[in-house]
Amino acid sequence: MVDLGIKIHKLDFKNPVLTASGTCGFGEEIADFFDLSRLGGIVVKGTTLKHREGNAYPRMAETPSGMLNAVGLQNKGVDNFINNIYPRIKDLNMHLIVNVNGSTIEDYVALTERLNELDKIPAIELNISCPNVKEGGMAFGVSCASAESVVKAVRKVYDKTLIVKLSPNVTNIAEIAKAVEGQGADSVSLINTLLGMAVNAETRKPVLSTITGGLSGPAVKPVALRMVWQVYNAVKIPIIGMGGIMNATDAIEFMIAGASAIQVGTALFIDPTIPVQIIDGLSQYMERHKIQSVNELIGSLQC
Amino acid sequence: MKKTVIDFLLLENKKLNKDNFLLILQTPIPISNIFPGQFINVEIKDATEIFLRRPFSVLDVDYEKKTISLLVKILGRGSRKLTEAKEGQTISAIFPLGKSFTLPDKNDRILLIGGGSGVAPMLFLSKICELNPANVAVLIGAKSASDHIDIAAYQPYGNFFFTTEDGSLGEKGYVTNHPVFTEQLTQFSKIYTCGPDLMMKSIGRTAIEKNIFCEVSLENMMACGFGVCLCCVEDTKTGHKCVCTDGPVFNVNDLKW
Numbered sequence: 001m002v003d004l005g006i007k008i009h010k011l012d013f014k015n016p017v018l019t020a021s022g023t024c025g026f027g028e029e030i031a032d033f034f035d036l037s038r039l040g041g042i043v044v045k046g047t048t049l050k051h052r053e054g055n056a057y058p059r060m061a062e063t064p065s066g067m068l069n070a071v072g073l074q075n076k077g078v079d080n081f082i083n084n085i086y087p088r089i090k091d092l093n094m095h096l097i098v099n100v101n102g103s104t105i106e107d108y109v110a111l112t113e114r115l116n117e118l119d120k121i122p123a124i125e126l127n128i129s130c131p132n133v134k135e136g137g138m139a140f141g142v143s144c145a146s147a148e149s150v151v152k153a154v155r156k157v158y159d160k161t162l163i164v165k166l167s168p169n170v171t172n173i174a175e176i177a178k179a180v181e182g183q184g185a186d187s188v189s190l191i192n193t194l195l196g197m198a199v200n201a202e203t204r205k206p207v208l209s210t211i212t213g214g215l216s217g218p219a220v221k222p223v224a225l226r227m228v229w230q231v232y233n234a235v236k237i238p239i240i241g242m243g244g245i246m247n248a249t250d251a252i253e254f255m256i257a258g259a260s261a262i263q264v265g266t267a268l269f270i271d272p273t274i275p276v277q278i279i280d281g282l283s284q285y286m287e288r289h290k291i292q293s294v295n296e297l298i299g300s301l302q303c
Numbered sequence: 304m305k306k307t308v309i310d311f312l313l314l315e316n317k318k319l320n321k322d323n324f325l326l327i328l329q330t331p332i333p334i335s336n337i338f339p340g341q342f343i344n345v346e347i348k349d350a351t352e353i354f355l356r357r358p359f360s361v362l363d364v365d366y367e368k369k370t371i372s373l374l375v376k377i378l379g380r381g382s383r384k385l386t387e388a389k390e391g392q393t394i395s396a397i398f399p400l401g402k403s404f405t406l407p408d409k410n411d412r413i414l415l416i417g418g419g420s421g422v423a424p425m426l427f428l429s430k431i432c433e434l435n436p437a438n439v440a441v442l443i444g445a446k447s448a449s450d451h452i453d454i455a456a457y458q459p460y461g462n463f464f465f466t467t468e469d470g471s472l473g474e475k476g477y478v479t480n481h482p483v484f485t486e487q488l489t490q491f492s493k494i495y496t497c498g499p500d501l502m503m504k505s506i507g508r509t510a511i512e513k514n515i516f517c518e519v520s521l522e523n524m525m526a527c528g529f530g531v532c533l534c535c536v537e538d539t540k541t542g543h544k545c546v547c548t549d550g551p552v553f554n555v556n557d558l559k560w
Contacts, residue, residue: 025531031308031546032529053543060526060534067526071533074543110511217354269527270346270356271309271395 003293004279005261007259008042008238009161009186011122013040013095014262016294017251019167019277020242020265021046021099021125022071024272026085027092033272040261043094043125043189044081048101049111055132056209061198066217066244067266068196070210072132073101078114088122089146095150097123103136105153112154114295121194122160126151126185129167131214138192141167144179151183163240166190166231168220173227174234181235188231189240189263192223216266218244225257232258232299246274248281255297304335306400307528308495310393314370316386320451323420323438324379324386325362325398328394329370332485337364338403339428340497340520340552344373344528346395347384355526356397358547360497362423363430371398374452377419400528401551404428404495404518412438414491415461416506418498419445424520425497429460436455436461439490442483442504479505496520507555517555521546 004015019030021043027036036042054074061068073083081098084195098115102108108126115121128141130149140146151164164180166173168191193214198207219272224243231239241259244266245251251262267274282294291297311328329342344356359430361370377383388394404424407413411434417425422443429441439461445451448471454463464538465473466481474481479502488509490493494508497520510517523546529547537544539557544550 022533023531029530054533054536057536057543058534059536060523060524060532062353062526064352065354067354068532069526069532074533074536154318169506266526269532270354271308272397272527272529272531 002291003285004282006294008123008261011095011161015040015279015282016182016255016261017275018097018240018263019263019268019275020044020263021127023268027086027089027096030268032274038276039094041097042092043099044157045075045096045199046073046099046101046127046130047075047078047081047111048073048117049078049093049107049264051080052073058207058209058272059209059213061213063196063198063217065235066215066219067214068198068208068215070132070208070213072149072210073130073137075252082114082118086118086120086174090118094132095123095271097125098120099125099127099165099254100235101127101130101133103133105150105283106138108150109153109157112158116158120162123230124158124160125163125189126154127165127192129165131167131195132210133170134200136166138169138264141176141192142170144175147176148179148183151180151185161186165192167192167194167245168223168227169191172182177235181237185237187238187240188235189242190231191192191220191243194220194223206216218246220244221250225253228254228259229257229301238264244280246270246283248278251278251282252297255294256299256301258299258301304399306331306397307398308395310395311390313390313394316388316390320449322450323452324375326373326375326385326388327370328373328396330398332369333366334366334369334371334399337361337371337399337433338406339424340403341399341401342528342551344397344400344551345385347381348381348517349384353381353384356521356528357385358400358528359518360401360420361421361427363427372426374420374423378420387443395426397528401547404520404552407432407434408492411492412490413440413493413495414483414488415439415441416484416496416502417441417443418478418493418496418502421496421498421520423497425495426454426457430496431459440464440483440484442466442478442481442499444478478502479509484509488515491515493517504560507558507560510555511560518552519555519558520551521553522551
């Protein structure tokens with residue numbers, strides 16, 4: 001038996017496979033397809049203090065080996081999450097992580113305080129990288145100073161595992177990672193989507209209602225891998241890698257580049273059973289390579 | 304039945320006319336309780352250009368043979384690629400998805416209006432609604448006679464009416480120009496429709512005006528089909544709703560039409 005267990009800060013995960021925020025709802029939506037307790041964890045849909053309708057339709061454009069989205073954090077707000085959703089999903093027997101969003105630092109802090117009260121939420125993923133909202137979101141994640149200020153404020157009110165989700169839409173992601181590590185982040189997750197755009201040549205109009213949107217899928221994988229490797233060389237805190245992971249080999253590549261865990265996102269739209277295929281594929285790979293613990297893979301890139 | 308990722312066997316791929324194909328897919332697992340309006344999200348194997356699955360409304364189901372039929376109309380790269388699939392190959396699909404039309408009550412007189420590939424759920428509904436065929440009217444519109452598919456198999460289930468834009472079959476014009484729609488609409492207690500957006504809007508607005516129950520099946524662009532990507536939303540009177548899970552069938556009174 002191979003050991004798939006990994007650790008992010010103080011938190012033990014039974015395996016390094018998580019599902020990414022905004023691609024698996026609250027878990028319930030994909031519960032028909034497999035036993036959710038097989039996952040290392042689920043990062044639930046991006047949550048805000050207040051209800052958000054998100055952006056206007058159309059919000060999606062298919063692109064070569066990927067897609068653009070401009071959902072804009074549609075969600076019913078934290079009260080709805082705490083009162084209606086949390087009671088239904090809190091005993092799923094894997095780690096539930098909430099993706100936290102705000103337009104202001106006060107929003108992030110207030111939301112974090114609410115989530116801090118929930119016993120079965122052992123970690124939050126601070127989203128300072130959403131490209132699809134007018135205020136806040138990515139604006140916080142593209143400079144060291146603003147990233148530091150939001151992480152510092154949230155760290156003061158949150159004593160559980162604090163993961164910060166980084167934007168790839170920056171000149172030097174390693175600098176941002178170091179900045180948030182310096183303010184007490186326990187882990188960084190990367191990458192959020194790459195800012196992109198689609199045009200309809202026939203109508204000369206943008207495909208998305210917001211003109212620009214976030215690119216995800218296999219198209220972004222090489223960029224994501226490069227950034228995970230750069231961040232791995234810059235910080236000591238564990239990295240959760242994501243960006244175009246479609247199968248176990250992709251997941252293994254991210255771990256070799258330095259990720260302690262990975263998130264499956266857009267792939268779920270194509271096949272919601274991919275996370276379990278990755279878990280099984282990872283075990284088979286380790287047996288084939290006589291690797292006892294999956295931790296041996298992390299950052300094992302041989303340059 | 305539970306939503307499942309299924310490897311279907313393509314039993315039959317038959318060209319019906321220029322752009323329309325009938326695909327019959329067999330599942331390796333039992334299927335149950337599939338209703339008109341529900342859909343299947345099909346994987347199209349293509350190197351890079353086609354990344355997402357493509358949704359198709361169910362045309363028919365045979366529980367004994369464990370098959371479902373799809374009417375595939377070539378509209379773009381994805382549907383074209385699917386019509387090139389070979390009989391005997393496997394096709395991955397997520398199934399069943401979405402909510403169905405509200406089945407009529409036994410005293411209803413219903414009008415089913417289909418345009419383009421939107422005829423699929425209309426034909427399915429005519430077959431399973433269990434009404435006296437005299438109380439089922441099916442109105443189908445297309446550009447030209449050669450775009451209409453053969454509906455002989457469904458003829459026993461209702462009275463069929465046709466329109467074509469060039470007048471080559473049935474009444475000339477759109478479905479909304481047909482006397483069944485312009486003169487007899489108030490005889491119906493329920494209207495169901497699936498087809499191009501403009502057609503459904505025109506029908507829906509008339510139904511609202513005349514206060515007749517009307518359900519429409521929307522086809523907003525979607526990535527997942529099971530309610531996680533939140534891309535296919537329709538702006539309804541109660542906010543953004545996912546066409547894939549809250550629909551695709553909506554009552555027109557819930558829409559901002």
